[in-house]
Amino acid sequence: MLRDITLGQYYPADSVLHRLDPRTKLFGTMIYIVSLFLCNSWIAYGAAVAALAILIILSKVPVGFMFRGLKAILVLLLISVFFNLFFTSGEVVFRIWFITVTKEGIRTAVWMAVRLICLVTGASIMTLTTTPNSLTDGLEKSLGFLKVIKVPVHEIAMMMSIALRFIPILVEETDKIMKAQMARGADFEEGGLVAKAKAMIPLLIPLFVSAFRRATELATAMEARCYHGGEGRTKLKPLKYQTIDRVAYVLIFAFLVLMIIIKIKVK
Amino acid sequence: MGLIDVKNLTFDYIIRDENDQIESSVRALDDINLEVNAGDFIAVLGRNGSGKSTFAKMLNAILLPTFGDVLVIGMNTKDESRMLDIRKNVGMVFQNPDNQIVANVVEEDIAFGPENLGVPSDEMRRRVDEVSSTVGMKEYLLKSPNNLSGGQKQRVAIAGVLAMKPKCIVLDEPTAMLDPIGRRDIIETVSKLNREEGITIIMITHYMEEAAAAKRVVVIDKNKVRADGTPREVFADYKTLRECGLDVPQVTELAGLLKNAGLPLRDGIITIEELISELKTRKS
Structure with a gap:
């Protein structure tokens, strides 16, 4: 799976x-x-x-x-x-x-x-x-000490953990889009390198659009749950x-x- | 004063061109007045594009009114210094279960809200345990959200909101992407929260059957409030509902048809059980 x-x-x-x-x-x-x-x-x-x-x-x-x-x-x-x-x-x-x-x-x-x-x-x-x-x-x-020289450590860590959360979702979505395109006659297997790369376009564009939509929704959901950056945050398991x-x-x-x-x- | 007061709320979506000049604007909400009392269970009905989701986003300062005011326990959503207080008190659950879960482990996601509010770790632990058993997800605390069903994910999302100890929860079509079992789960969970914890619920939906579970139904169409009352009162007025692009629950429609055909049934039947008992009394 x-x-x-x-x-x-x-x-x-x-x-x-x-x-x-x-x-x-x-x-x-x-x-x-x-x-x-x-x-x-x-x-x-x-x-x-x-x-x-x-x-x-x-x-x-x-x-x-x-x-x-x-x-x-x-x-x-x-x-x-x-x-x-x-x-x-x-x-x-x-x-x-x-x-x-x-x-x-x-x-x-x-x-x-x-x-x-x-x-x-x-x-x-x-x-x-x-x-x-x-x-x-x-x-x-x-790496918290890097904050002194304005490295957004918390933001980078948050991005990493969100990426980890969404990779399986996006993989599943890629699979879905691929099947949907194949059902409409798309061919991802045959042809040379150029043909294969071209065949990826109808896969990548919907994936990007959906990823951006997900990002917008997630940002709204995070704001609704009072996310306001790393300041004053506590941890469930420090x-x-x-x-x-x-x-x-x-x-x-x-x-x-x-x-x-x-x-x-x-x- | 209610828990939430909506006064002359008007909202325009503004489309700007590259130079940040206003290109056009679309009115999404038009002069809405509504008072939500503590302990209410309100279903907001409306067809696609009626403005109901926009309305939901006005209630916890995700969107701000163009004209008019939204007051949450007396705090104006336009007052930026009270924003966290408002969002803590009015939690929000969205339609897509995947796009509102932030963490990789269920318990950490439930703790996300309290973490943002700076709740101490031991208090947070207590809250996570408490709310996860309220929504019946206690045995999944250490699981990855990716392995849960849609209904379970939505319950995690509700738990995540509950962990902030809100007075009110706004749910924006929480069941739209779920199967019938998940849908029933969520409605039961939400009803229980309202009944047992006294949490005010505002649920945006376009399923009539879900609206029937509420204490009060508000119909929004063409950016205005068209009807407001108990489910019985609102569903009795077919004509308005039809105009708003909504259907009455199947059983209400059936009761209406039976009545037209000459069966002396009472008005305002909204559940199957009611129709059955009504038919039984007619029979005897």
């Missing part, structure tokens, strides 16, 4: 990571990404991979889901490995025709690959264990840090310190 599509890639489960406050997870992800760029030794990369493995186990999300995100960066991954492997100068390991592979090349290629994989998987852990709603809430709350969040913050900082120490000490 179209109405059951899940947005983002939230994987429902009951784990420590699922229970963490979204702000903690956002912060943790950020620190993890920063620490990945501090890595410049095998030990550091080992620590990063180990931390990731622990998080994957803690999250109770099947490993297959974790690595789905990697498909999107497969090409990028291959390109970076390719260039690092063949175009790094240094101590030559072997040479085929004009291609030389150096020791430094192999090392950089492996490091880059690990770094990219950890980056994407680390971010996936956050999106897999956080519902889009609480992610939006977390973003609104933790975000509150629990004990596990405090523990998590301590661990996150400990991890960061560890990575810095490794960077300084190990050459």
